[in-house]
Amino acid sequence: MRPEHPPEYPLAVHDLTVAYHRKPVLWDLDLNVPEGKLAGIVGPNGAGKSTLLKACLDLIPKTSGEVLIYGKPYEEQRDLIAYVPQRESVDWDFPVSALDVVTMGTYRKLGWFKRVGRQQKQQAHEALEQVGIGHLADRQISQLSGGQQQRVFLARALVQDAEIYFMDEPFAAVDAATEQAIIELLQNLNARGKTVLCVHHDLATVSRYFDHLILLNMRIVASGPTPETFTRENLQKTYGGKLNLLDDVAEALKNVGR
Amino acid sequence: MTWTTTDFHITTVGVLCAMACALPGTFLLLRRMSMMGDAISHAVLPGLAVAFLISGARTSWWMFFGAAVAGVMTALFTQWISKFGKVDRGASMGIVFTTLFAVGLILIEQGAGNVDLDARCVLYGALELVPLNMVTVFENYEMPRAAIVIGSTLLFNLAVIGFFYKEFTIASFDSGLAETQGFHPRLMHYILMTMVAVTTVAAFEAVGSIIVIAMLIVPPATAFLLTRRLPILILLSLIIAAGSAILGHLTTKAIPVIFGLPETTSSGMMATMTGIIFLLVWLLGPQGLIRRNGTELEEPEEI
Structure with missing residues (x-):
C-alpha cells in the first residue's frame, strides 16, 4: 500500500513511464483521480492521452510504474472497468449487428464458453434504447453513421455496468445531436457516482463538460478540479509554443469568461 | 461419363477438405490476416518433416503436433521480426514462411527423399x-483413410469454433475490449493459428500446400460478398466450399470428355471453381458489380 495513493481513489497512477521504440511517450506520471468525477484528459496531439488509458488497462506494456484501481492492481479489478476505444480502432465492416456489439459488453459477466441468452440480449436492447437508437438494433454496423456507431460503443459500455469508464475520444467526429446525447449520458453516469475518464480534444467545451481536468503532455502538467486547473498559464504549459492553438485557447477561455 | 465409387471417394475427401478449411478461413478473413493462411500452410513443412523423421510414419499424431508447433512458431516469428527487426508485417511474414518452407523442402529431399513424402506432392497434393x-x-x-483424417479435422474445427464462438468474435472484432474483459485475444490468436496449421496438415495429402490457401480464403471471401451476419457467413462459406469441391471434381471428369483434353487434376479444378464462384458472386450478387451500377448504396441516415 502506498500512502500517496490511498485506496479510495478509483484510479491511482504511480511513476508511470511508457515508451515506444525507446522514445518515451509518458514520462514518470503520478496521478490520483477522485471518485465520482467526470474527468477530462486534455493535451495536444501526441501528448500520450490514449496511451495513458491503454497503459492503465494493460493494453500496452508499461516501461515502469504501477496502476491501482481502488488500491488494487488492475488485474484484480477488471469487473469495475468499462473501456470505450476510439471508434477507428475497430473494423466497422465486421459482420455483426448493433445489438451483437452491445451484447459483447456482457461477455465478462457471462464468462468463458457460456452462450449469449435472452437476458443478455434484453440488457443490450435496453442500453440501445438508452442511447436513443433502439430501432437500429438489427442494423449491420457498417450501415450506421459515425454518431450512431459511437452510440453503439457507449451502449456497450453501459451494459458493462462498471464503476470506472475509460473513454477514448467519444466526441471525435460525431454530429451535434450525438455529442449532446453522449454528454447527457456521461453526466447521468456521474450523477450515479460513477467515475468517468474521457480523452477530449475540444478546448471550447472542457469547462462545460468536465468537473475534473487532467492536462497532459508527456507529463502531467496539471490535474485537479476544472475551475482551478483550466487556466491560461496551465494551457500554455500544456500546449507549449503551438501558437495557432494558443489562439484557440484564448477563444476557449473567453467563452468561459476567464 | 460414369460416376464410380472412386469418384465418390475423391469428392468426399475434397468436400470435407474444403469445409474444414473454410472454418478457420472465415476468421482469418475477418481478422484481415488471410495471408497468414498462406504463410502457415507453407511453414508447417519443416514441422512435418521433422515429425516424419522422428516417428518414421507418414500419418501420426506426431505430424499434427509438429505442424501445430511450426504453425504457432510462424505466427510468433512473424511478430518478433516485425517488432525487433522493424520491418512491416508482410515482409516479416515473407521472411519467415519462405525460410521455414525451404528448410522443410531440404529436410524432405535429404532425409526422406526415398520415401513416399515427395516435394511435388507437397505442393499440389x-x-x-x-x-x-x-x-x-x-x-x-x-473409406479412404484421408476422409477419416480430414473428417475428424472438420469436426475438431467445428467443435473449437462452436466452443469459442463468442470469444473468437470479440477477439476478432475488438481486441482491446476482449483484453479488458479478460478474454486474452492473443491466446485466441494462437488457437486460431494452431487450427489453421492442423487443418493444412490434414488437407496436405489431398490438396497440397498451395491449393489449400484457395480453400481457406476464397469460400469465406465469397460468402462475405453475400452477407453481413456472422453465423450465416460461416454457413455460406461451408456451402460454397462443398459446392466448389463437388463442381470441381465434376468438371475434372467432364472437361476431358467434352473437349478431348488430357486428364486434369481434381484439386486444381476445385480451387479453380472457388475462384469462378467468387467471380460470379462478385458480378451477380446483391452487392455485385452489375447491380451496384445504377443503384447506389443507400446512405446511412442521421438521427
Whole structure:
C-alpha cells in the first residue's frame, strides 16, 4: 500500500513511464483521480492521452510504474472497468449487428464458453434504447453513421455496468445531436457516482463538460478540479509554443469568461 | 461419363477438405490476416518433416503436433521480426514462411527423399491417389483413410469454433475490449493459428500446400460478398466450399470428355471453381458489380 495513493481513489497512477521504440511517450506520471468525477484528459496531439488509458488497462506494456484501481492492481479489478476505444480502432465492416456489439459488453459477466441468452440480449436492447437508437438494433454496423456507431460503443459500455469508464475520444467526429446525447449520458453516469475518464480534444467545451481536468503532455502538467486547473498559464504549459492553438485557447477561455 | 465409387471417394475427401478449411478461413478473413493462411500452410513443412523423421510414419499424431508447433512458431516469428527487426508485417511474414518452407523442402529431399513424402506432392497434393489408401470402418464399409483424417479435422474445427464462438468474435472484432474483459485475444490468436496449421496438415495429402490457401480464403471471401451476419457467413462459406469441391471434381471428369483434353487434376479444378464462384458472386450478387451500377448504396441516415 502506498500512502500517496490511498485506496479510495478509483484510479491511482504511480511513476508511470511508457515508451515506444525507446522514445518515451509518458514520462514518470503520478496521478490520483477522485471518485465520482467526470474527468477530462486534455493535451495536444501526441501528448500520450490514449496511451495513458491503454497503459492503465494493460493494453500496452508499461516501461515502469504501477496502476491501482481502488488500491488494487488492475488485474484484480477488471469487473469495475468499462473501456470505450476510439471508434477507428475497430473494423466497422465486421459482420455483426448493433445489438451483437452491445451484447459483447456482457461477455465478462457471462464468462468463458457460456452462450449469449435472452437476458443478455434484453440488457443490450435496453442500453440501445438508452442511447436513443433502439430501432437500429438489427442494423449491420457498417450501415450506421459515425454518431450512431459511437452510440453503439457507449451502449456497450453501459451494459458493462462498471464503476470506472475509460473513454477514448467519444466526441471525435460525431454530429451535434450525438455529442449532446453522449454528454447527457456521461453526466447521468456521474450523477450515479460513477467515475468517468474521457480523452477530449475540444478546448471550447472542457469547462462545460468536465468537473475534473487532467492536462497532459508527456507529463502531467496539471490535474485537479476544472475551475482551478483550466487556466491560461496551465494551457500554455500544456500546449507549449503551438501558437495557432494558443489562439484557440484564448477563444476557449473567453467563452468561459476567464 | 460414369460416376464410380472412386469418384465418390475423391469428392468426399475434397468436400470435407474444403469445409474444414473454410472454418478457420472465415476468421482469418475477418481478422484481415488471410495471408497468414498462406504463410502457415507453407511453414508447417519443416514441422512435418521433422515429425516424419522422428516417428518414421507418414500419418501420426506426431505430424499434427509438429505442424501445430511450426504453425504457432510462424505466427510468433512473424511478430518478433516485425517488432525487433522493424520491418512491416508482410515482409516479416515473407521472411519467415519462405525460410521455414525451404528448410522443410531440404529436410524432405535429404532425409526422406526415398520415401513416399515427395516435394511435388507437397505442393499440389494427390487427391486422385486418395482411394488407393482405404481403411475399413463399421466392420465392412471401406473409406479412404484421408476422409477419416480430414473428417475428424472438420469436426475438431467445428467443435473449437462452436466452443469459442463468442470469444473468437470479440477477439476478432475488438481486441482491446476482449483484453479488458479478460478474454486474452492473443491466446485466441494462437488457437486460431494452431487450427489453421492442423487443418493444412490434414488437407496436405489431398490438396497440397498451395491449393489449400484457395480453400481457406476464397469460400469465406465469397460468402462475405453475400452477407453481413456472422453465423450465416460461416454457413455460406461451408456451402460454397462443398459446392466448389463437388463442381470441381465434376468438371475434372467432364472437361476431358467434352473437349478431348488430357486428364486434369481434381484439386486444381476445385480451387479453380472457388475462384469462378467468387467471380460470379462478385458480378451477380446483391452487392455485385452489375447491380451496384445504377443503384447506389443507400446512405446511412442521421438521427
